[in-house]
Amino acid sequence: MALISLSRRLRRTPFSDGVEAAGVKGYTVYNRMLLPTVFRSIEEDYRHLKEAVQVWDVACERQIEIRGPDATRLVQMLTPRDLRAMLPGQCYYVPIVDETGGMLNDPVAVKLAEDRWWISIADSDLLFWVKGLAYGFRLDVLIQEPDVSPLAVQGPLAEDLVAAVFGDAVRNVRFFRFGLFAFRGRQLVVARSGYSKQGGFEIYVEGSDIGMSLWHALMEAGRSMDVYAGCPNLIERIEGGLLSYGNDMTDENTPHECGLGRFCNTQTAIGCVGRDALLRVAREGPVRQIRAIEIYGDRVPGCDRLWPVMAGDTQVGHVSSAAWSPDFETNVAIGMVRMTHWDEGTDVDVITPDGVRAACVRDMFWA
């Protein structure tokens, strides 16, 4: 196990002081920013996430703010998802593709107003793509990374905790909607969303100066709920089939391969980059696709590279994320499998660094 070498380049967040005080044990780097990966242990964190409530420093979900008369036109250029019916107050999960239909990011678009959007990004410098397009097309927009850092509250008690700090009106916020709620005299975007299946909210903390103040307020208000610092949990996200850009998909993949075809309205999303390529993909269908894969036997090692998925001597796919699930008492995994072997119940082998394992393609994820 190697240490992470800290430097300014791996940016701290407005919540890093709280994360350190809570005893963070591991980090990854996401958008050149520190993202905690474990506090007590991944399995203890997992149990606690499913039973109580956690506060997550997900400041690394950086925002791209797009303002101006051409803002909505530009956002529609970015994604094959049809945004015409989207209203201010809504959040949409939007695949972003290049001109060949390759995934560049899979962010959440937050529509603040007709002429003002935030794109809450996964791990790639989507800002550069957006700025490049806007410059090339001479669009009338202002594009920047604002001082906005999401703080997530996740777990079965998340609603109670967020209500304790922001008031009971947050209970009325529906899934993938947001409202504006006051904290320390500032109006913050609070959305019902987050990178777990346990339910919860993401608070878009505008202004680093109030970051630790909100962190402390949540910790204080949640004391009776067993609140603790947490982070996206590897086991829980695989059980729930939450994909991770860079892990489970890259720019080599189309949205259709990632099972995101339902977010591609290529017939109606007029003007989106990659439309021609995706129309072709939509007609022919992908030849490989994301699948849940159960790997039999005892605990697999950490998955830090692609593991080949084999049918006899032929590679028919790969596993990109895997972990032992205490609740399902098996190894849960996410992989990409060719259509010849992607049907539910297909037996395959997975080559892990510890040896070959029997495995099975599933129709659905676990949770």
Added chain:
Amino acid sequence: MALISLSRRLRRTPFSDGVEAAGVKGYTVYNRMLLPTVFRSIEEDYRHLKEAVQVWDVACERQIEIRGPDATRLVQMLTPRDLRAMLPGQCYYVPIVDETGGMLNDPVAVKLAEDRWWISIADSDLLFWVKGLAYGFRLDVLIQEPDVSPLAVQGPLAEDLVAAVFGDAVRNVRFFRFGLFAFRGRQLVVARSGYSKQGGFEIYVEGSDIGMSLWHALMEAGRSMDVYAGCPNLIERIEGGLLSYGNDMTDENTPHECGLGRFCNTQTAIGCVGRDALLRVAREGPVRQIRAIEIYGDRVPGCDRLWPVMAGDTQVGHVSSAAWSPDFETNVAIGMVRMTHWDEGTDVDVITPDGVRAACVRDMFWA
């Protein structure tokens, strides 16, 4: 000290097996790829780099390949440095700026042919910017990240080691030039360049499959030269004033603030993005600039965030990189200082996490 959590998203390199076998102790993440930071200790690695020869896994210096009839036009759009006199076989250090003159990256451009370039990037997804511009301007180019991974050989014995593997002709390669040299039947770009002041080469390994073969060949040939695995060394690079994008400069800085004004030929680099903004900067001059800063007293802690530089109660800059130098027996640092206090010999204070330190602005770096 926290551990790094490995996942596919933090990409391994063609040399990772060698790096691990050599006992890597720390990593950073650079272009979403693993970059070793320490093998024995930062000070032992430093001493060895200055006295012998090291092989560095710098695969994280990813390449952007630009091919096609508009390739040279596009590369000139990217940088304010005038490229008209550049010949195939040359490498240029090229600041890349956005339309406001803010630094997006500071790569090395490698001109392979009139219609074929590699851009060897620092830590940001410059690929997205390049692709966005090319799409917006409908340029006739093919842009991709090829399977090319630089392996650096650095240190006073670097030339002997590279000559032992590639033949004595590499001795004729001049600084920031490259030649094509055979290894295992493949022609590789070998440039006299690298991120240290000790001299050496960077081998652009085309094809991951021969990565470990070259690694082993260098280790074998260098046995009598005390060759060892190494990596960019924090102390040595600060002594030498080698800037690090993300640490010492960001998109908030112009090239002129970074002391890179000599690479900005804004009068003649026709068509470059950011020209208008940089013409203005060139006329007025920057109001703050990169400086070498000596911090007095004993060893400073690790610099993982900006440290304010103070003149009395007024902040006049910040330190972005700092380390104890065994050779110069002082703390060497890189900072950005306002013009009111940037003259050589100006006394300032630096606020470190361990307390306030007396410091002095220098005219030159140490090595």
